[in-house]
Structures are given as structure tokens and as C-alpha cells.
Amino acid sequence: MYETLISLCFPINSFYIATLFYVASLTFFFLSREGLAKSFLGLGLIVHTISEISGRFLMWPYCNMFAEPFFLPWCFSAISFILILSRKEKDGLSIIPLVVIFSISAILFSEGYYSSFSLKSKSIFSHIFHLFNFIAHACFLSGAYLAIYTIFKNKKKDIPHHMVIWGFAFCCMAGASGMLWNYMGWSDTISWNHYYFHSVAIWFYYSGFLHLHLLRKWDLKKGAWVILGGALLVLYFDYLPQIGGIHLPGVFDVNLY
Amino acid sequence: MWEFSGRWDISVWLLFGAAVDLMIGSAVMKQHEYVFSSLSRLTLQEWTGTYGMGNLNITWWFYLSILLLFLLAVNTFVCTTNGVIVLLKRFSSMSKQVFFLRFSIHIMHISFILVLAGHLVSHVAGVNLPNNILQKNGTISVCSPNFKVGLKDMKIEFEKETRFKTLEGDVKDVSAILSFADSKMCVQEKLISVNRPAWFEGFSFHLDDFSPKSEGSKREPYIKLTIKKDPGVSLQVAGVAFFSIGLSVYLFSVIRSRFNRDRET
Structure with a gap:
């Protein structure tokens, strides 16, 4: 299997380079050199974007359905950059540790960078479903991270809740696309397996949270713990299985690809 | 009774209840996937007569989820009806932007009921x-x-x-x-x-x-x-389409009001 995937060296190597830029950005963030931190974050985001596009281009039209560990750090850095550009600089920079943690965890814990090459994954709905689902997870996780961050900093901010609202919107769009993909490929709008049901459970969980939040029934602090609970569900049900569960770290060898 | 079934706290309890039930269901399903995968080729009543009632220790969460979703649909219907009546009464006293923002939420709620109804029709009459x-x-x-x-x-x-x-x-x-x-x-x-x-x-x-x-x-x-x-699939697609419209209007209104607020400050 491995000796045949030689051309995937490029996206993997560029992912490594992006991670190096992210680590440099984190270092400058801790040294309070915000300008340099932003520059390296931007460089990392550019290289990571090239990695993502090249990886998807090489596999096209197959969908790399298990690419979440590599795609999540891209989403976090993009969210960080968007916050910086929308004049929420401190919140944007505070996400950099999350970018680095997830990039390193992809290198140390991910079981590989390969597609399942399933014929049924060759659908535009499959691509949209997976991309939007990963973006939704990134919004939920960064929302939880910012919620806890603001609690410890004793601040009251709406950003974590906005992240959850955007995450929920992407989750809905992913669900719509997944429904169409399932109907086209398997003749049913429901996929009768445990992956589908835990995804629906997570959707209901965040619906419950949004009802509490939008009706202003809970304060921000209580809400933060609910957001954290949702993030733990995403990590347990979606992220952990994609890195092969809890296991010892080991850098995967790019030469195998 | 009408007021009680439309209470907001009931909807929150039902949503979290459905989430917990489906999480348990997902864990059960992982161990017994064959019992549930048969639902893709059998109608709900056929499945109940074969797998469903014969394995109640495995399938109980599924029947509970149907009950919770039914109660949620009733609650959503009452809430939405009350909300739309209030919204229409206050139509003249509110700005268009606020009206569309609030109405978009009701569109999403109605769409949710449509999707649930579509699933029921698909798996009962298909x-x-x-x-x-x-x-x-x-x-x-x-x-x-x-x-x-x-x-x-x-x-x-x-x-x-x-x-x-x-x-x-x-x-x-x-x-x-x-x-x-x-x-x-x-x-x-x-x-x-x-x-x-x-x-x-x-x-x-x-x-x-x-x-x-x-x-x-x-x-x-x-x-x-x-x-x-599958007579339910068109209902589901319509539900999803309306939900997308409601969601887009909601997000657009939120972004616009935030943009206006930022410009004012």
C-alpha cells in the first residue's frame, strides 16, 4: 500500500513545513512579539493551504474522508486569521496554541495520509459533506477553547457563542449534503450505522445549547461549560477514531508515501 | 395544555434528551449494527415485527428516540405557531430586518418538522x-x-x-x-x-x-x-431546502446587524 503513494510526499512535506511555521508563530506569541507571530501564522496558513489543495488534487475525484486530523489545524489557523483581520486580535492570537497542538497531534498520532478510494466517495456531495463537517468541528472546538480561555481570563465575550453558531450552520449544511450523498449512493437518506447516529446526537446537543443561548436563559459562564461538553463529544466521537484511538505517539514516515 | 406543550424549557429538555439517547444508541449500534442496518431495506413496521420487538434490550433507545422526536415535533409546532402569531401581530411595529431575523427561526423550525415527517413517511409508506x-x-x-x-x-x-x-x-x-x-x-x-x-x-x-x-x-x-x-424523500428535500433558506436569512441578518453596529461604533 505505502510504496505506491509516492506522490503524496508533497502535501505531507508541506504539512510539516506549515507546522514548523505554526510552532515559530507560537514561540513569538509567547515572547509577546505579536507582529512576528501573525506573520508566521500567515506563512503557515499559506503553506498549509497549498498542502491541502495539492493533497485533494492528487486524490481527486476520490474524497479523502479521513483527512480531518490534517484539515482541523488549517481551520483553526484560518479562524485565527479571520479574527485578527476582524480586529479581534487577542482572540485570534490566543487560538495559535490550538493550531500547534492539533498540527503536532496529526504528525504524531495520525495513522496515515491516504484515501479509502471508495467509488462512492466520488461525489461532490461527499466532498462538501466532509469539508463542512470538518469546518463545523473546528468551529465547535475553537469555540470551546475560547470559552474556557475567556473564563480563566475572567472576561465576558460573545465570540465562543458565535463560533458555535457558525459551527452549527456548517453542521446543518454538512447534514444536508450528507443526506443527498447517502440517497444518491445508498438509496436512503439515513445511513444506518453508528457514525450517523452520533453525528445526529451532536447536532441535537448543539441545538439544545443554541436554544439556551439564543433565549438568553443561561449566562456566558454556564454556557461555556456546555460548549466544552460539546467539544469533548466531537473529540471522542469524531476526532479520536480518525487518529486510530488513544495510542502511543510515533511520527509517520513520509518516505513510505 | 397548548401552552404547556409549547414551553421553551420542554424543548431544551427534549433536545438534550434526544442527544443523550442517540449517543447511547450510537454505542449500542456499534455492537449490533446488523439489527439496525436492516432498516435500510425494511419498513418500520416490518422491522418492528422482526428485529425491533425481538431485541428490545438492543432496540429500546430507537423507540425512545421516536417518542422524543414526536414530542419535539409537537413542541416545535406549538412554539412556532405561537411565535408566528405574535410576530404577525407586531409586524407593523418592527423593522423589516428584525422581522426577517425572527421569521427565519420559525422557517427553520417548520423545516425541521417537515424533515421529521418526511423520514416517517419514507420508513412507513416506502x-x-x-x-x-x-x-x-x-x-x-x-x-x-x-x-x-x-x-x-x-x-x-x-x-x-x-x-x-x-x-x-x-x-x-x-x-x-x-x-x-x-x-x-x-x-x-x-x-x-x-x-x-x-x-x-x-x-x-x-x-x-x-x-x-x-x-x-x-x-x-x-x-x-x-x-x-420513497414518498417521503421529497418532503425531506423540501424541509432541507427551507431550512437552508431560513439559516441563510438568519446568518445574513446577524452579519448585517453586526456590520451596522460596528459601523456605528
């Missing part, structure tokens, strides 16, 4: 005919002797000189031309492939499996079709 094997120039009858479907032609493409050597010789794409004949002897031809079903006379025809899967195989070529009549 017709599912799996495992229909068709060889080239072969025909089968669907539901009545006058409604026939035949395999006119099929084409299997194999991967050649691909950048991934593991894929070499694997199937790249498969397509088939089906000919349909109804009671009026009207014949139509339609193309189907993986992820591309064909529709005729209210039935959908999905390519489930095929042969051969490797180049040079001497097996007789065939396709396996799943034939479905």
Missing part, C-alpha cells in the same frame, strides 16, 4: 425492493407484470496508468443504460451509475453492485439494483 440482479439484455418486472426494467448496456472503466499504483486495474467508473417500459408500452432509456440513480414512474433505481470488478475477468457482467418508491 416500497423497497433490494437485490434485483440484471444481466445484459435481461429484464425484470417491478411491482406489476406491465412495468418492466431491462439492462440495455453497461460499461465498466478500469484505472490505467494512475498515479496510485494500488488503484491500477481497479474499477474507475461503472455506468449502465436501463430501459423502462410501463403499462402503456412507453419505453424510455436512462443512464445510471454509482451515485447517480434514475427515476421512473415514481420509483428510483440505484446501482447497488456490479460485476466484473477486475479487468479480464470471465464472469458474466451484471448489475444489482435497489429499487425504491
Whole structure:
């Protein structure tokens, strides 16, 4: 299997380079050199974007359905950059540790960078479903991270809740696309397996949270713990299985690809 | 009773309740997937008579989820009706932006009920005919002797000189031309492939499996079709479309009001 995937060296190597830029950005963030931190974050985001596009281009039209560990750090850095550009600089920079943690965890814990090459994954709905689902997870996780961050900093901010609202919107769009993909490929709008049901459970969980939040029934602090609970569900049900569960770290060898 | 069934705290309890129930269900399902995968080919009542009631220690969460979703649909209906009445009464006293923002939420709620109703109709009133094997120039009858479907032609493409050597010789794409004949002897031809079903006379025809899967195989070529009549799918698609509209209007209104607020400050 491995000796045949030689051309995937490029996206993997560029992912490594992006991670190096992210680590440099984190270092400058801790040294309070915000300008340099932003520059390296931007460089990392550019290289990571090239990695993502090249990886998807090489596999096209197959969908790399298990690419979440590599795609999540891209989403976090993009969210960080968007916050910086929308004049929420401190919140944007505070996400950099999350970018680095997830990039390193992809290198140390991910079981590989390969597609399942399933014929049924060759659908535009499959691509949209997976991309939007990963973006939704990134919004939920960064929302939880910012919620806890603001609690410890004793601040009251709406950003974590906005992240959850955007995450929920992407989750809905992913669900719509997944429904169409399932109907086209398997003749049913429901996929009768445990992956589908835990995804629906997570959707209901965040619906419950949004009802509490939008009706202003809970304060921000209580809400933060609910957001954290949702993030733990995403990590347990979606992220952990994609890195092969809890296991010892080991850098995967790019030469195998 | 009306006021009680539309209370907001009930909807929150039901939403979190459904989340917990489905999480438990997901864990149970992982161990007993065969019990639930049969729901893709059986109607709810057939499944209840075979797998459902015979394995209540495994399927209880599924029936509980149906109950919770039913209560949630009732609660959503009452909440939305009350909300829309109040909104229409105050229509003249509020700005268009606020009206659309609030109305978009009700659109999403109604869409949710539509999707749930669609699922129920699909799995109660649907017709599912799996495992229909068709060889080239072969025909089968669907539901009545006058409604026939035949395999006119099929084409299997194999991967050649691909950048991934593991894929070499694997199937790249498969397509088939089906000919349909109804009671009026009207014949139509339609193309189907993986992820591309064909529709005729209210039935959908999905390519489930095929042969051969490797180049040079001497097996007789065939396709396996799943034939479905799903009256709920249009309700579900309508629900999802309306939900998307409601969501887009909501997000657009939120972004616009935030932009205006930022500009003012």
C-alpha cells in the first residue's frame, strides 16, 4: 500500500513545513512579539493551504474522508486569521496554541495520509459533506477553547457563542449534503450505522445549547461549560477514531508515501 | 395544555434528551449494527415485527428516540405557531430586518418538522425492493407484470496508468443504460451509475453492485439494483431546502446587524 503513494510526499512535506511555521508563530506569541507571530501564522496558513489543495488534487475525484486530523489545524489557523483581520486580535492570537497542538497531534498520532478510494466517495456531495463537517468541528472546538480561555481570563465575550453558531450552520449544511450523498449512493437518506447516529446526537446537543443561548436563559459562564461538553463529544466521537484511538505517539514516515 | 406543550424549557429538555439517547444508541449500534442496518431495506413496521420487538434490550433507545422526536415535533409546532402569531401581530411595529431575523427561526423550525415527517413517511409508506440482479439484455418486472426494467448496456472503466499504483486495474467508473417500459408500452432509456440513480414512474433505481470488478475477468457482467418508491424523500428535500433558506436569512441578518453596529461604533 505505502510504496505506491509516492506522490503524496508533497502535501505531507508541506504539512510539516506549515507546522514548523505554526510552532515559530507560537514561540513569538509567547515572547509577546505579536507582529512576528501573525506573520508566521500567515506563512503557515499559506503553506498549509497549498498542502491541502495539492493533497485533494492528487486524490481527486476520490474524497479523502479521513483527512480531518490534517484539515482541523488549517481551520483553526484560518479562524485565527479571520479574527485578527476582524480586529479581534487577542482572540485570534490566543487560538495559535490550538493550531500547534492539533498540527503536532496529526504528525504524531495520525495513522496515515491516504484515501479509502471508495467509488462512492466520488461525489461532490461527499466532498462538501466532509469539508463542512470538518469546518463545523473546528468551529465547535475553537469555540470551546475560547470559552474556557475567556473564563480563566475572567472576561465576558460573545465570540465562543458565535463560533458555535457558525459551527452549527456548517453542521446543518454538512447534514444536508450528507443526506443527498447517502440517497444518491445508498438509496436512503439515513445511513444506518453508528457514525450517523452520533453525528445526529451532536447536532441535537448543539441545538439544545443554541436554544439556551439564543433565549438568553443561561449566562456566558454556564454556557461555556456546555460548549466544552460539546467539544469533548466531537473529540471522542469524531476526532479520536480518525487518529486510530488513544495510542502511543510515533511520527509517520513520509518516505513510505 | 397548548401552552404547556409549547414551553421553551420542554424543548431544551427534549433536545438534550434526544442527544443523550442517540449517543447511547450510537454505542449500542456499534455492537449490533446488523439489527439496525436492516432498516435500510425494511419498513418500520416490518422491522418492528422482526428485529425491533425481538431485541428490545438492543432496540429500546430507537423507540425512545421516536417518542422524543414526536414530542419535539409537537413542541416545535406549538412554539412556532405561537411565535408566528405574535410576530404577525407586531409586524407593523418592527423593522423589516428584525422581522426577517425572527421569521427565519420559525422557517427553520417548520423545516425541521417537515424533515421529521418526511423520514416517517419514507420508513412507513416506502416500497423497497433490494437485490434485483440484471444481466445484459435481461429484464425484470417491478411491482406489476406491465412495468418492466431491462439492462440495455453497461460499461465498466478500469484505472490505467494512475498515479496510485494500488488503484491500477481497479474499477474507475461503472455506468449502465436501463430501459423502462410501463403499462402503456412507453419505453424510455436512462443512464445510471454509482451515485447517480434514475427515476421512473415514481420509483428510483440505484446501482447497488456490479460485476466484473477486475479487468479480464470471465464472469458474466451484471448489475444489482435497489429499487425504491420513497414518498417521503421529497418532503425531506423540501424541509432541507427551507431550512437552508431560513439559516441563510438568519446568518445574513446577524452579519448585517453586526456590520451596522460596528459601523456605528
